[in-house]
Amino acid sequence: MLASHSLASTWLLAALVAVVDCKIDRESIIRQFNLRLNQSHAYSPVQVGNGNFAFGADVSGLQTFLPHNTLSSWGWHNSSLPTTPNQTAISDFTGQDWWTHGRLVNYNQPNPAEKDISQWLIANPHRINLGRIGLWFGGKNVTEDELTERTQTLDLWEGTISSSFSWHGKSVTVKTIASPEIDTIAVTITSELLGNGELGVFFDFPYASGKNKFDAPFVGLFNATSNHTTTLTSRKNSATITHTLDATTYDTEIRWESEGRIQRTNNETHSYVLTGKDSETFAFTATFAPKAANSQGSFRDVKKSAKDWWKKYWSTGAFISLPSATNSSAKELQRRIVLTQYLLAVNGAGKDPAQESGLVNNGWYGKYHCEMIFWHLAHWTVWNKWDLYNRTIGVYERFLPSSYDRAKHQGYQGARIGKMQDDNPSGWSAPGEINSLLIWQQPHPMWFAEMEYRKSPTQKTLQKWDRVLAGVADFMASYAWYNQSTKVYDLGPPMYPVSENTNPNQTVNPTFELAYWRFGLDVAAKWKERQHQVVPASWRTVKDNLASFPIQDNAYVLYEGVEDMWTSPEIASDHPGFLGLYGWLPPDPRLNLTVFQNTVDKVYASWDLANLYGWDFPLMAMAAARLGDGEQAVRWLLDVNNQVNELGMPEGGNRVATPYFPASAGMLLAVGMMAGGWDGLAGSVFPEDWDVEVEGFQRSM
Numbered sequence: 001m002l003a004s005h006s007l008a009s010t011w012l013l014a015a016l017v018a019v020v021d022c023k024i025d026r027e028s029i030i031r032q033f034n035l036r037l038n039q040s041h042a043y044s045p046v047q048v049g050n051g052n053f054a055f056g057a058d059v060s061g062l063q064t065f066l067p068h069n070t071l072s073s074w075g076w077h078n079s080s081l082p083t084t085p086n087q088t089a090i091s092d093f094t095g096q097d098w099w100t101h102g103r104l105v106n107y108n109q110p111n112p113a114e115k116d117i118s119q120w121l122i123a124n125p126h127r128i129n130l131g132r133i134g135l136w137f138g139g140k141n142v143t144e145d146e147l148t149e150r151t152q153t154l155d156l157w158e159g160t161i162s163s164s165f166s167w168h169g170k171s172v173t174v175k176t177i178a179s180p181e182i183d184t185i186a187v188t189i190t191s192e193l194l195g196n197g198e199l200g201v202f203f204d205f206p207y208a209s210g211k212n213k214f215d216a217p218f219v220g221l222f223n224a225t226s227n228h229t230t231t232l233t234s235r236k237n238s239a240t241i242t243h244t245l246d247a248t249t250y251d252t253e254i255r256w257e258s259e260g261r262i263q264r265t266n267n268e269t270h271s272y273v274l275t276g277k278d279s280e281t282f283a284f285t286a287t288f289a290p291k292a293a294n295s296q297g298s299f300r301d302v303k304k305s306a307k308d309w310w311k312k313y314w315s316t317g318a319f320i321s322l323p324s325a326t327n328s329s330a331k332e333l334q335r336r337i338v339l340t341q342y343l344l345a346v347n348g349a350g351k352d353p354a355q356e357s358g359l360v361n362n363g364w365y366g367k368y369h370c371e372m373i374f375w376h377l378a379h380w381t382v383w384n385k386w387d388l389y390n391r392t393i394g395v396y397e398r399f400l401p402s403s404y405d406r407a408k409h410q411g412y413q414g415a416r417i418g419k420m421q422d423d424n425p426s427g428w429s430a431p432g433e434i435n436s437l438l439i440w441q442q443p444h445p446m447w448f449a450e451m452e453y454r455k456s457p458t459q460k461t462l463q464k465w466d467r468v469l470a471g472v473a474d475f476m477a478s479y480a481w482y483n484q485s486t487k488v489y490d491l492g493p494p495m496y497p498v499s500e501n502t503n504p505n506q507t508v509n510p511t512f513e514l515a516y517w518r519f520g521l522d523v524a525a526k527w528k529e530r531q532h533q534v535v536p537a538s539w540r541t542v543k544d545n546l547a548s549f550p551i552q553d554n555a556y557v558l559y560e561g562v563e564d565m566w567t568s569p570e571i572a573s574d575h576p577g578f579l580g581l582y583g584w585l586p587p588d589p590r591l592n593l594t595v596f597q598n599t600v601d602k603v604y605a606s607w608d609l610a611n612l613y614g615w616d617f618p619l620m621a622m623a624a625a626r627l628g629d630g631e632q633a634v635r636w637l638l639d640v641n642n643q644v645n646e647l648g649m650p651e652g653g654n655r656v657a658t659p660y661f662p663a664s665a666g667m668l669l670a671v672g673m674m675a676g677g678w679d680g681l682a683g684s685v686f687p688e689d690w691d692v693e694v695e696g697f698q699r700s701m
């Protein structure tokens with residue numbers, strides 16, 4: 001049992017800053033971090049968007065010089081199926097059978113005998129770039145260097161990009177805004193060049209480059225013009241461009257407010273030019289949709305709704321003010337917090353969980369990962385931004401039937417959540433050895449449900465989650481395997497732990513997964529009790545009889561029986577997921593804090609920290625914070641290996657996987673927990689000499 005006095009003593013070490021019930025001047029803090037740029041960034045766009053749709057701009061405010069992407073939650077494409085004999089249909093894929101506790105279980109893994117259909121299932125469908133919109137300089141090839149007096153501001157408070165420059169001594173300004181409701185960008189261009197036919201707007205549409213796992217920084221093929229079609233239907237003040245890529249078709253509806261004309265530039269390409277007439281201001285909207293609808297309104301309408309939406313976004317939920325004026329670390333953390341909040345509303349608040357790179361570019365073919373749902377979404381709960389959280393959280397209920405099918409197919413009870421998914425309604429998960437053997441995505445719904453119940457302890461919340469928790473808990477209980485010789489329930493083999501770097505056939509009883517299993521089954525049991533329903537016996541039996549945490553030399557280790565863990569370069573790198581035992585998770589009943597502290601010390605001393613990236617830093621910050629060390633927590637968040645560039649984009653472990661938004665969302669979760677506290681700790685944990693003001697946080701578990 002956890003000795004409560006040891007917890008209390010760590011709290012004494014913590015710098016406790018009382019929650020001040022104040023009204024922070026949010027607007028001035030946010031505007032202090034508005035982007036102010038004067039050139040395009042090689043791979044990070046300045047974005048406007050709404051969580052389901054984002055438009056990435058270069059220094060022109062459009063996609064003039066760099067083909068930054070326009071991505072959505074609904075734009076996907078399938079390549080044609082393979083023509084290899086016996087691999088021409090999805091049903092030809094059979095996966096692989098692996099021995100699992102004395103029986104063969106069929107896993108959704110690439111099968112060497114079915115290489116082509118396996119790969120097709122991994123790569124399809126893939127997310128598409130909906131189109132490029134840029135400035136057209138009367139047909140001249142103008143480069144960014146030719147523009148003078150370039151300035152660009154992203155006003156975070158209103159969600160507006162204002163860009164301006166001079167060309168041949170004539171000034172041009174561009175305002176770019178995205179609608180918060182529909183997938184529209186609204187643009188106003190002001191320049192005397194407009195009237196002379198020297199300035200207009202081009203639209204270009206790429207084919208899908210579905211063969212690239214990382215389609216970054218620029219998505220799609222603009223040179224495969226014969227593989228797809230576009231057609232233009234032009235009216236007086238509007239036009240529809242219908243783009244067809246094999247079975248995928250969608251419309252771009254363009255509306256302009258003064259006299260204008262749109263035409264195709266060349267019948268061999270998919271580019272179009274829109275020009276105004278006799279006017280120094282030209283405003284237009286471009287709406288992307290599976291099928292054109294006439295609802296986007298004018299530039300002014302979009303501007304108004306964006307302004308209202310962003311103001312509400314910034315004014316509701318939690319906020320934190322750090323001593324930016326007196327401490328450069330505090331200022332950098334404040335910058336990251338503000339820019340990240342902007343970017344996550346644009347990239348990480350859609351109908352589906354976010355892909356790692358949000359709507360900036362495509363990683364893993366544009367698909368999302370179910371084990372990462374926690375890292376993308378959890379922060380909304382502690383920051384009390386429930387409406388954004390709500391947009392995505394339905395994913396568990398939506399895919400519950402396929403989760404049941406997956407478990408049944410493998411001979412388990414209940415519902416087994418998938419791994420790497422897309423917008424396919426069937427809920428299929430991409431084949432993969434790791435994909436099929438990870439298990440830490442399973443208890444996520446329990447964490448979310450419990451946070452929601454703390455916020456809203458109602459019958460409605462209980463009902464909302466009951467089916468999902470029951471299905472997942474049934475699977476978790478059924479997956480745990482009763483070991484006759486040790487009389488405990490084992491997790492694995494085969495399995496992969498959080499760190500994905502072990503031999504799956506040897507991996508058994510990993511520390512973090514044991515704790516998370518117990519946590520998940522405990523929440524599921526409470527859920528039934530709250531509804532005065534019977535708790536299935538198997539949930540309790542497994543919860544109470546899970547294998548002990550593996551300990552070697554008084555420290556927790558990755559999994560039971562791991563050899564040379566602290567000296568093996570393969571093991572002592574990658575995510576130190578076991579640190580989630582205390583920090584990310586509330587204290588487990590079997591947690592020994594002395595052993596945990598030893599574990600933390602060993603990680604600090606021997607881990608390959610230079611190879612850490614993304615959410616590893618918030619993970620370690622949460623552990624440090626829970627141990628009462630706010631200074632160390634902040635150091636992890638600002639670690640030299642955890643960079644955030646001038647646009648607020650988290651630099652991933654490598655350029656290809658940049659941005660890597662789990663780092664951003666994880667940072668907000670860690671900050672939110674440090675600001676809002678957790679059970680037993682009212683107050684916040686930041687460096688003692690920081691004058692921190694917080695308001696509106698939801699306390700964590």
Ligand SMILES: *[C@@H]1O[C@H](CO)[C@@H](O)[C@H](O)[C@H]1NC(C)=O
Pocket residue numbers: 037038039
């Ligand atoms: C552009 O911005 C950078 C960074 O703020 C600054 O160093 C540089 O002088 C600016 N260049 C111009 C031409 O304004």
Ligand SMILES: *[C@@H]1O[C@H](CO)[C@@H](O)[C@H](O)[C@H]1NC(C)=O
Pocket residue numbers: 076077078090124125247248424425426
């Ligand atoms: C891709 O193919 C799958 C399987 O036929 C189908 O369910 C899905 O809707 C397709 N997606 C697209 C974007 O065509």
Ligand SMILES: *[C@@H]1O[C@H](CO)[C@@H](O)[C@H](O)[C@H]1NC(C)=O
Pocket residue numbers: 085086
């Ligand atoms: C295709 O399947 C048939 C029947 O299972 C088998 O006889 C044939 O050898 C297979 N062909 C190839 C190319 O694998």
Ligand SMILES: *[C@@H]1O[C@H](CO)[C@@H](O)[C@H](O)[C@H]1NC(C)=O
Pocket residue numbers: 097098099100494503504505
């Ligand atoms: C794990 O065992 C299965 C057989 O059950 C085998 O096919 C597979 O190659 C093994 N994997 C590793 C990484 O050893």
Ligand SMILES: *[C@@H]1O[C@H](CO)[C@@H](O)[C@H](O)[C@H]1NC(C)=O
Pocket residue numbers: 141142143
């Ligand atoms: C435009 O100019 C740039 C720089 O001079 C050159 O690299 C590019 O190929 C040109 N593009 C076209 C379409 O002429």
Ligand SMILES: *[C@@H]1O[C@H](CO)[C@@H](O)[C@H](O)[C@H]1NC(C)=O
Pocket residue numbers: 220221222223224
């Ligand atoms: C098309 O463009 C891609 C890069 O976007 C390039 O790799 C490829 O070689 C080009 N193909 C042709 C036929 O030019």
Ligand SMILES: *[C@@H]1O[C@H](CO)[C@@H](O)[C@H](O)[C@H]1NC(C)=O
Pocket residue numbers: 207221224226227
């Ligand atoms: C475009 O179509 C041609 C002819 O069907 C095909 O050979 C080529 O691979 C396709 N290109 C892409 C990028 O799919």
Ligand SMILES: *[C@@H]1O[C@H](CO)[C@@H](O)[C@H](O)[C@H]1NC(C)=O
Pocket residue numbers: 264265266267
């Ligand atoms: C494109 O084709 C249409 C009819 O096929 C023709 O009227 C038009 O002039 C062509 N445009 C260009 C730019 O070649």
Ligand SMILES: *[C@@H]1O[C@H](CO)[C@@H](O)[C@H](O)[C@H]1NC(C)=O
Pocket residue numbers: 326327328329330631687688689690
């Ligand atoms: C900022 O605060 C941190 C944490 O207390 C401290 O380590 C650092 O020295 C401070 N920096 C400055 C410039 O005061």
Ligand SMILES: *[C@@H]1O[C@H](CO)[C@@H](O)[C@H](O)[C@H]1NC(C)=O
Pocket residue numbers: 386387390460464
């Ligand atoms: C979130 O959704 C639930 C039901 O799905 C609803 O009861 C709740 O009011 C929603 N909360 C917000 C803030 O939208």
Ligand SMILES: *[C@@H]1O[C@H](CO)[C@@H](O)[C@H](O)[C@H]1NC(C)=O
Pocket residue numbers: 483484485486560
């Ligand atoms: C039961 O647990 C022991 C100790 O962890 C392990 O060595 C053994 O392999 C397990 N039995 C089976 C059949 O997996």
Ligand SMILES: *[C@@H]1O[C@H](CO)[C@@H](O)[C@H](O)[C@H]1NC(C)=O
Pocket residue numbers: 001003554592593594595
């Ligand atoms: C925690 O572990 C330490 C070191 O192994 C041990 O001395 C101590 O008795 C343990 N505490 C409890 C409460 O089990």
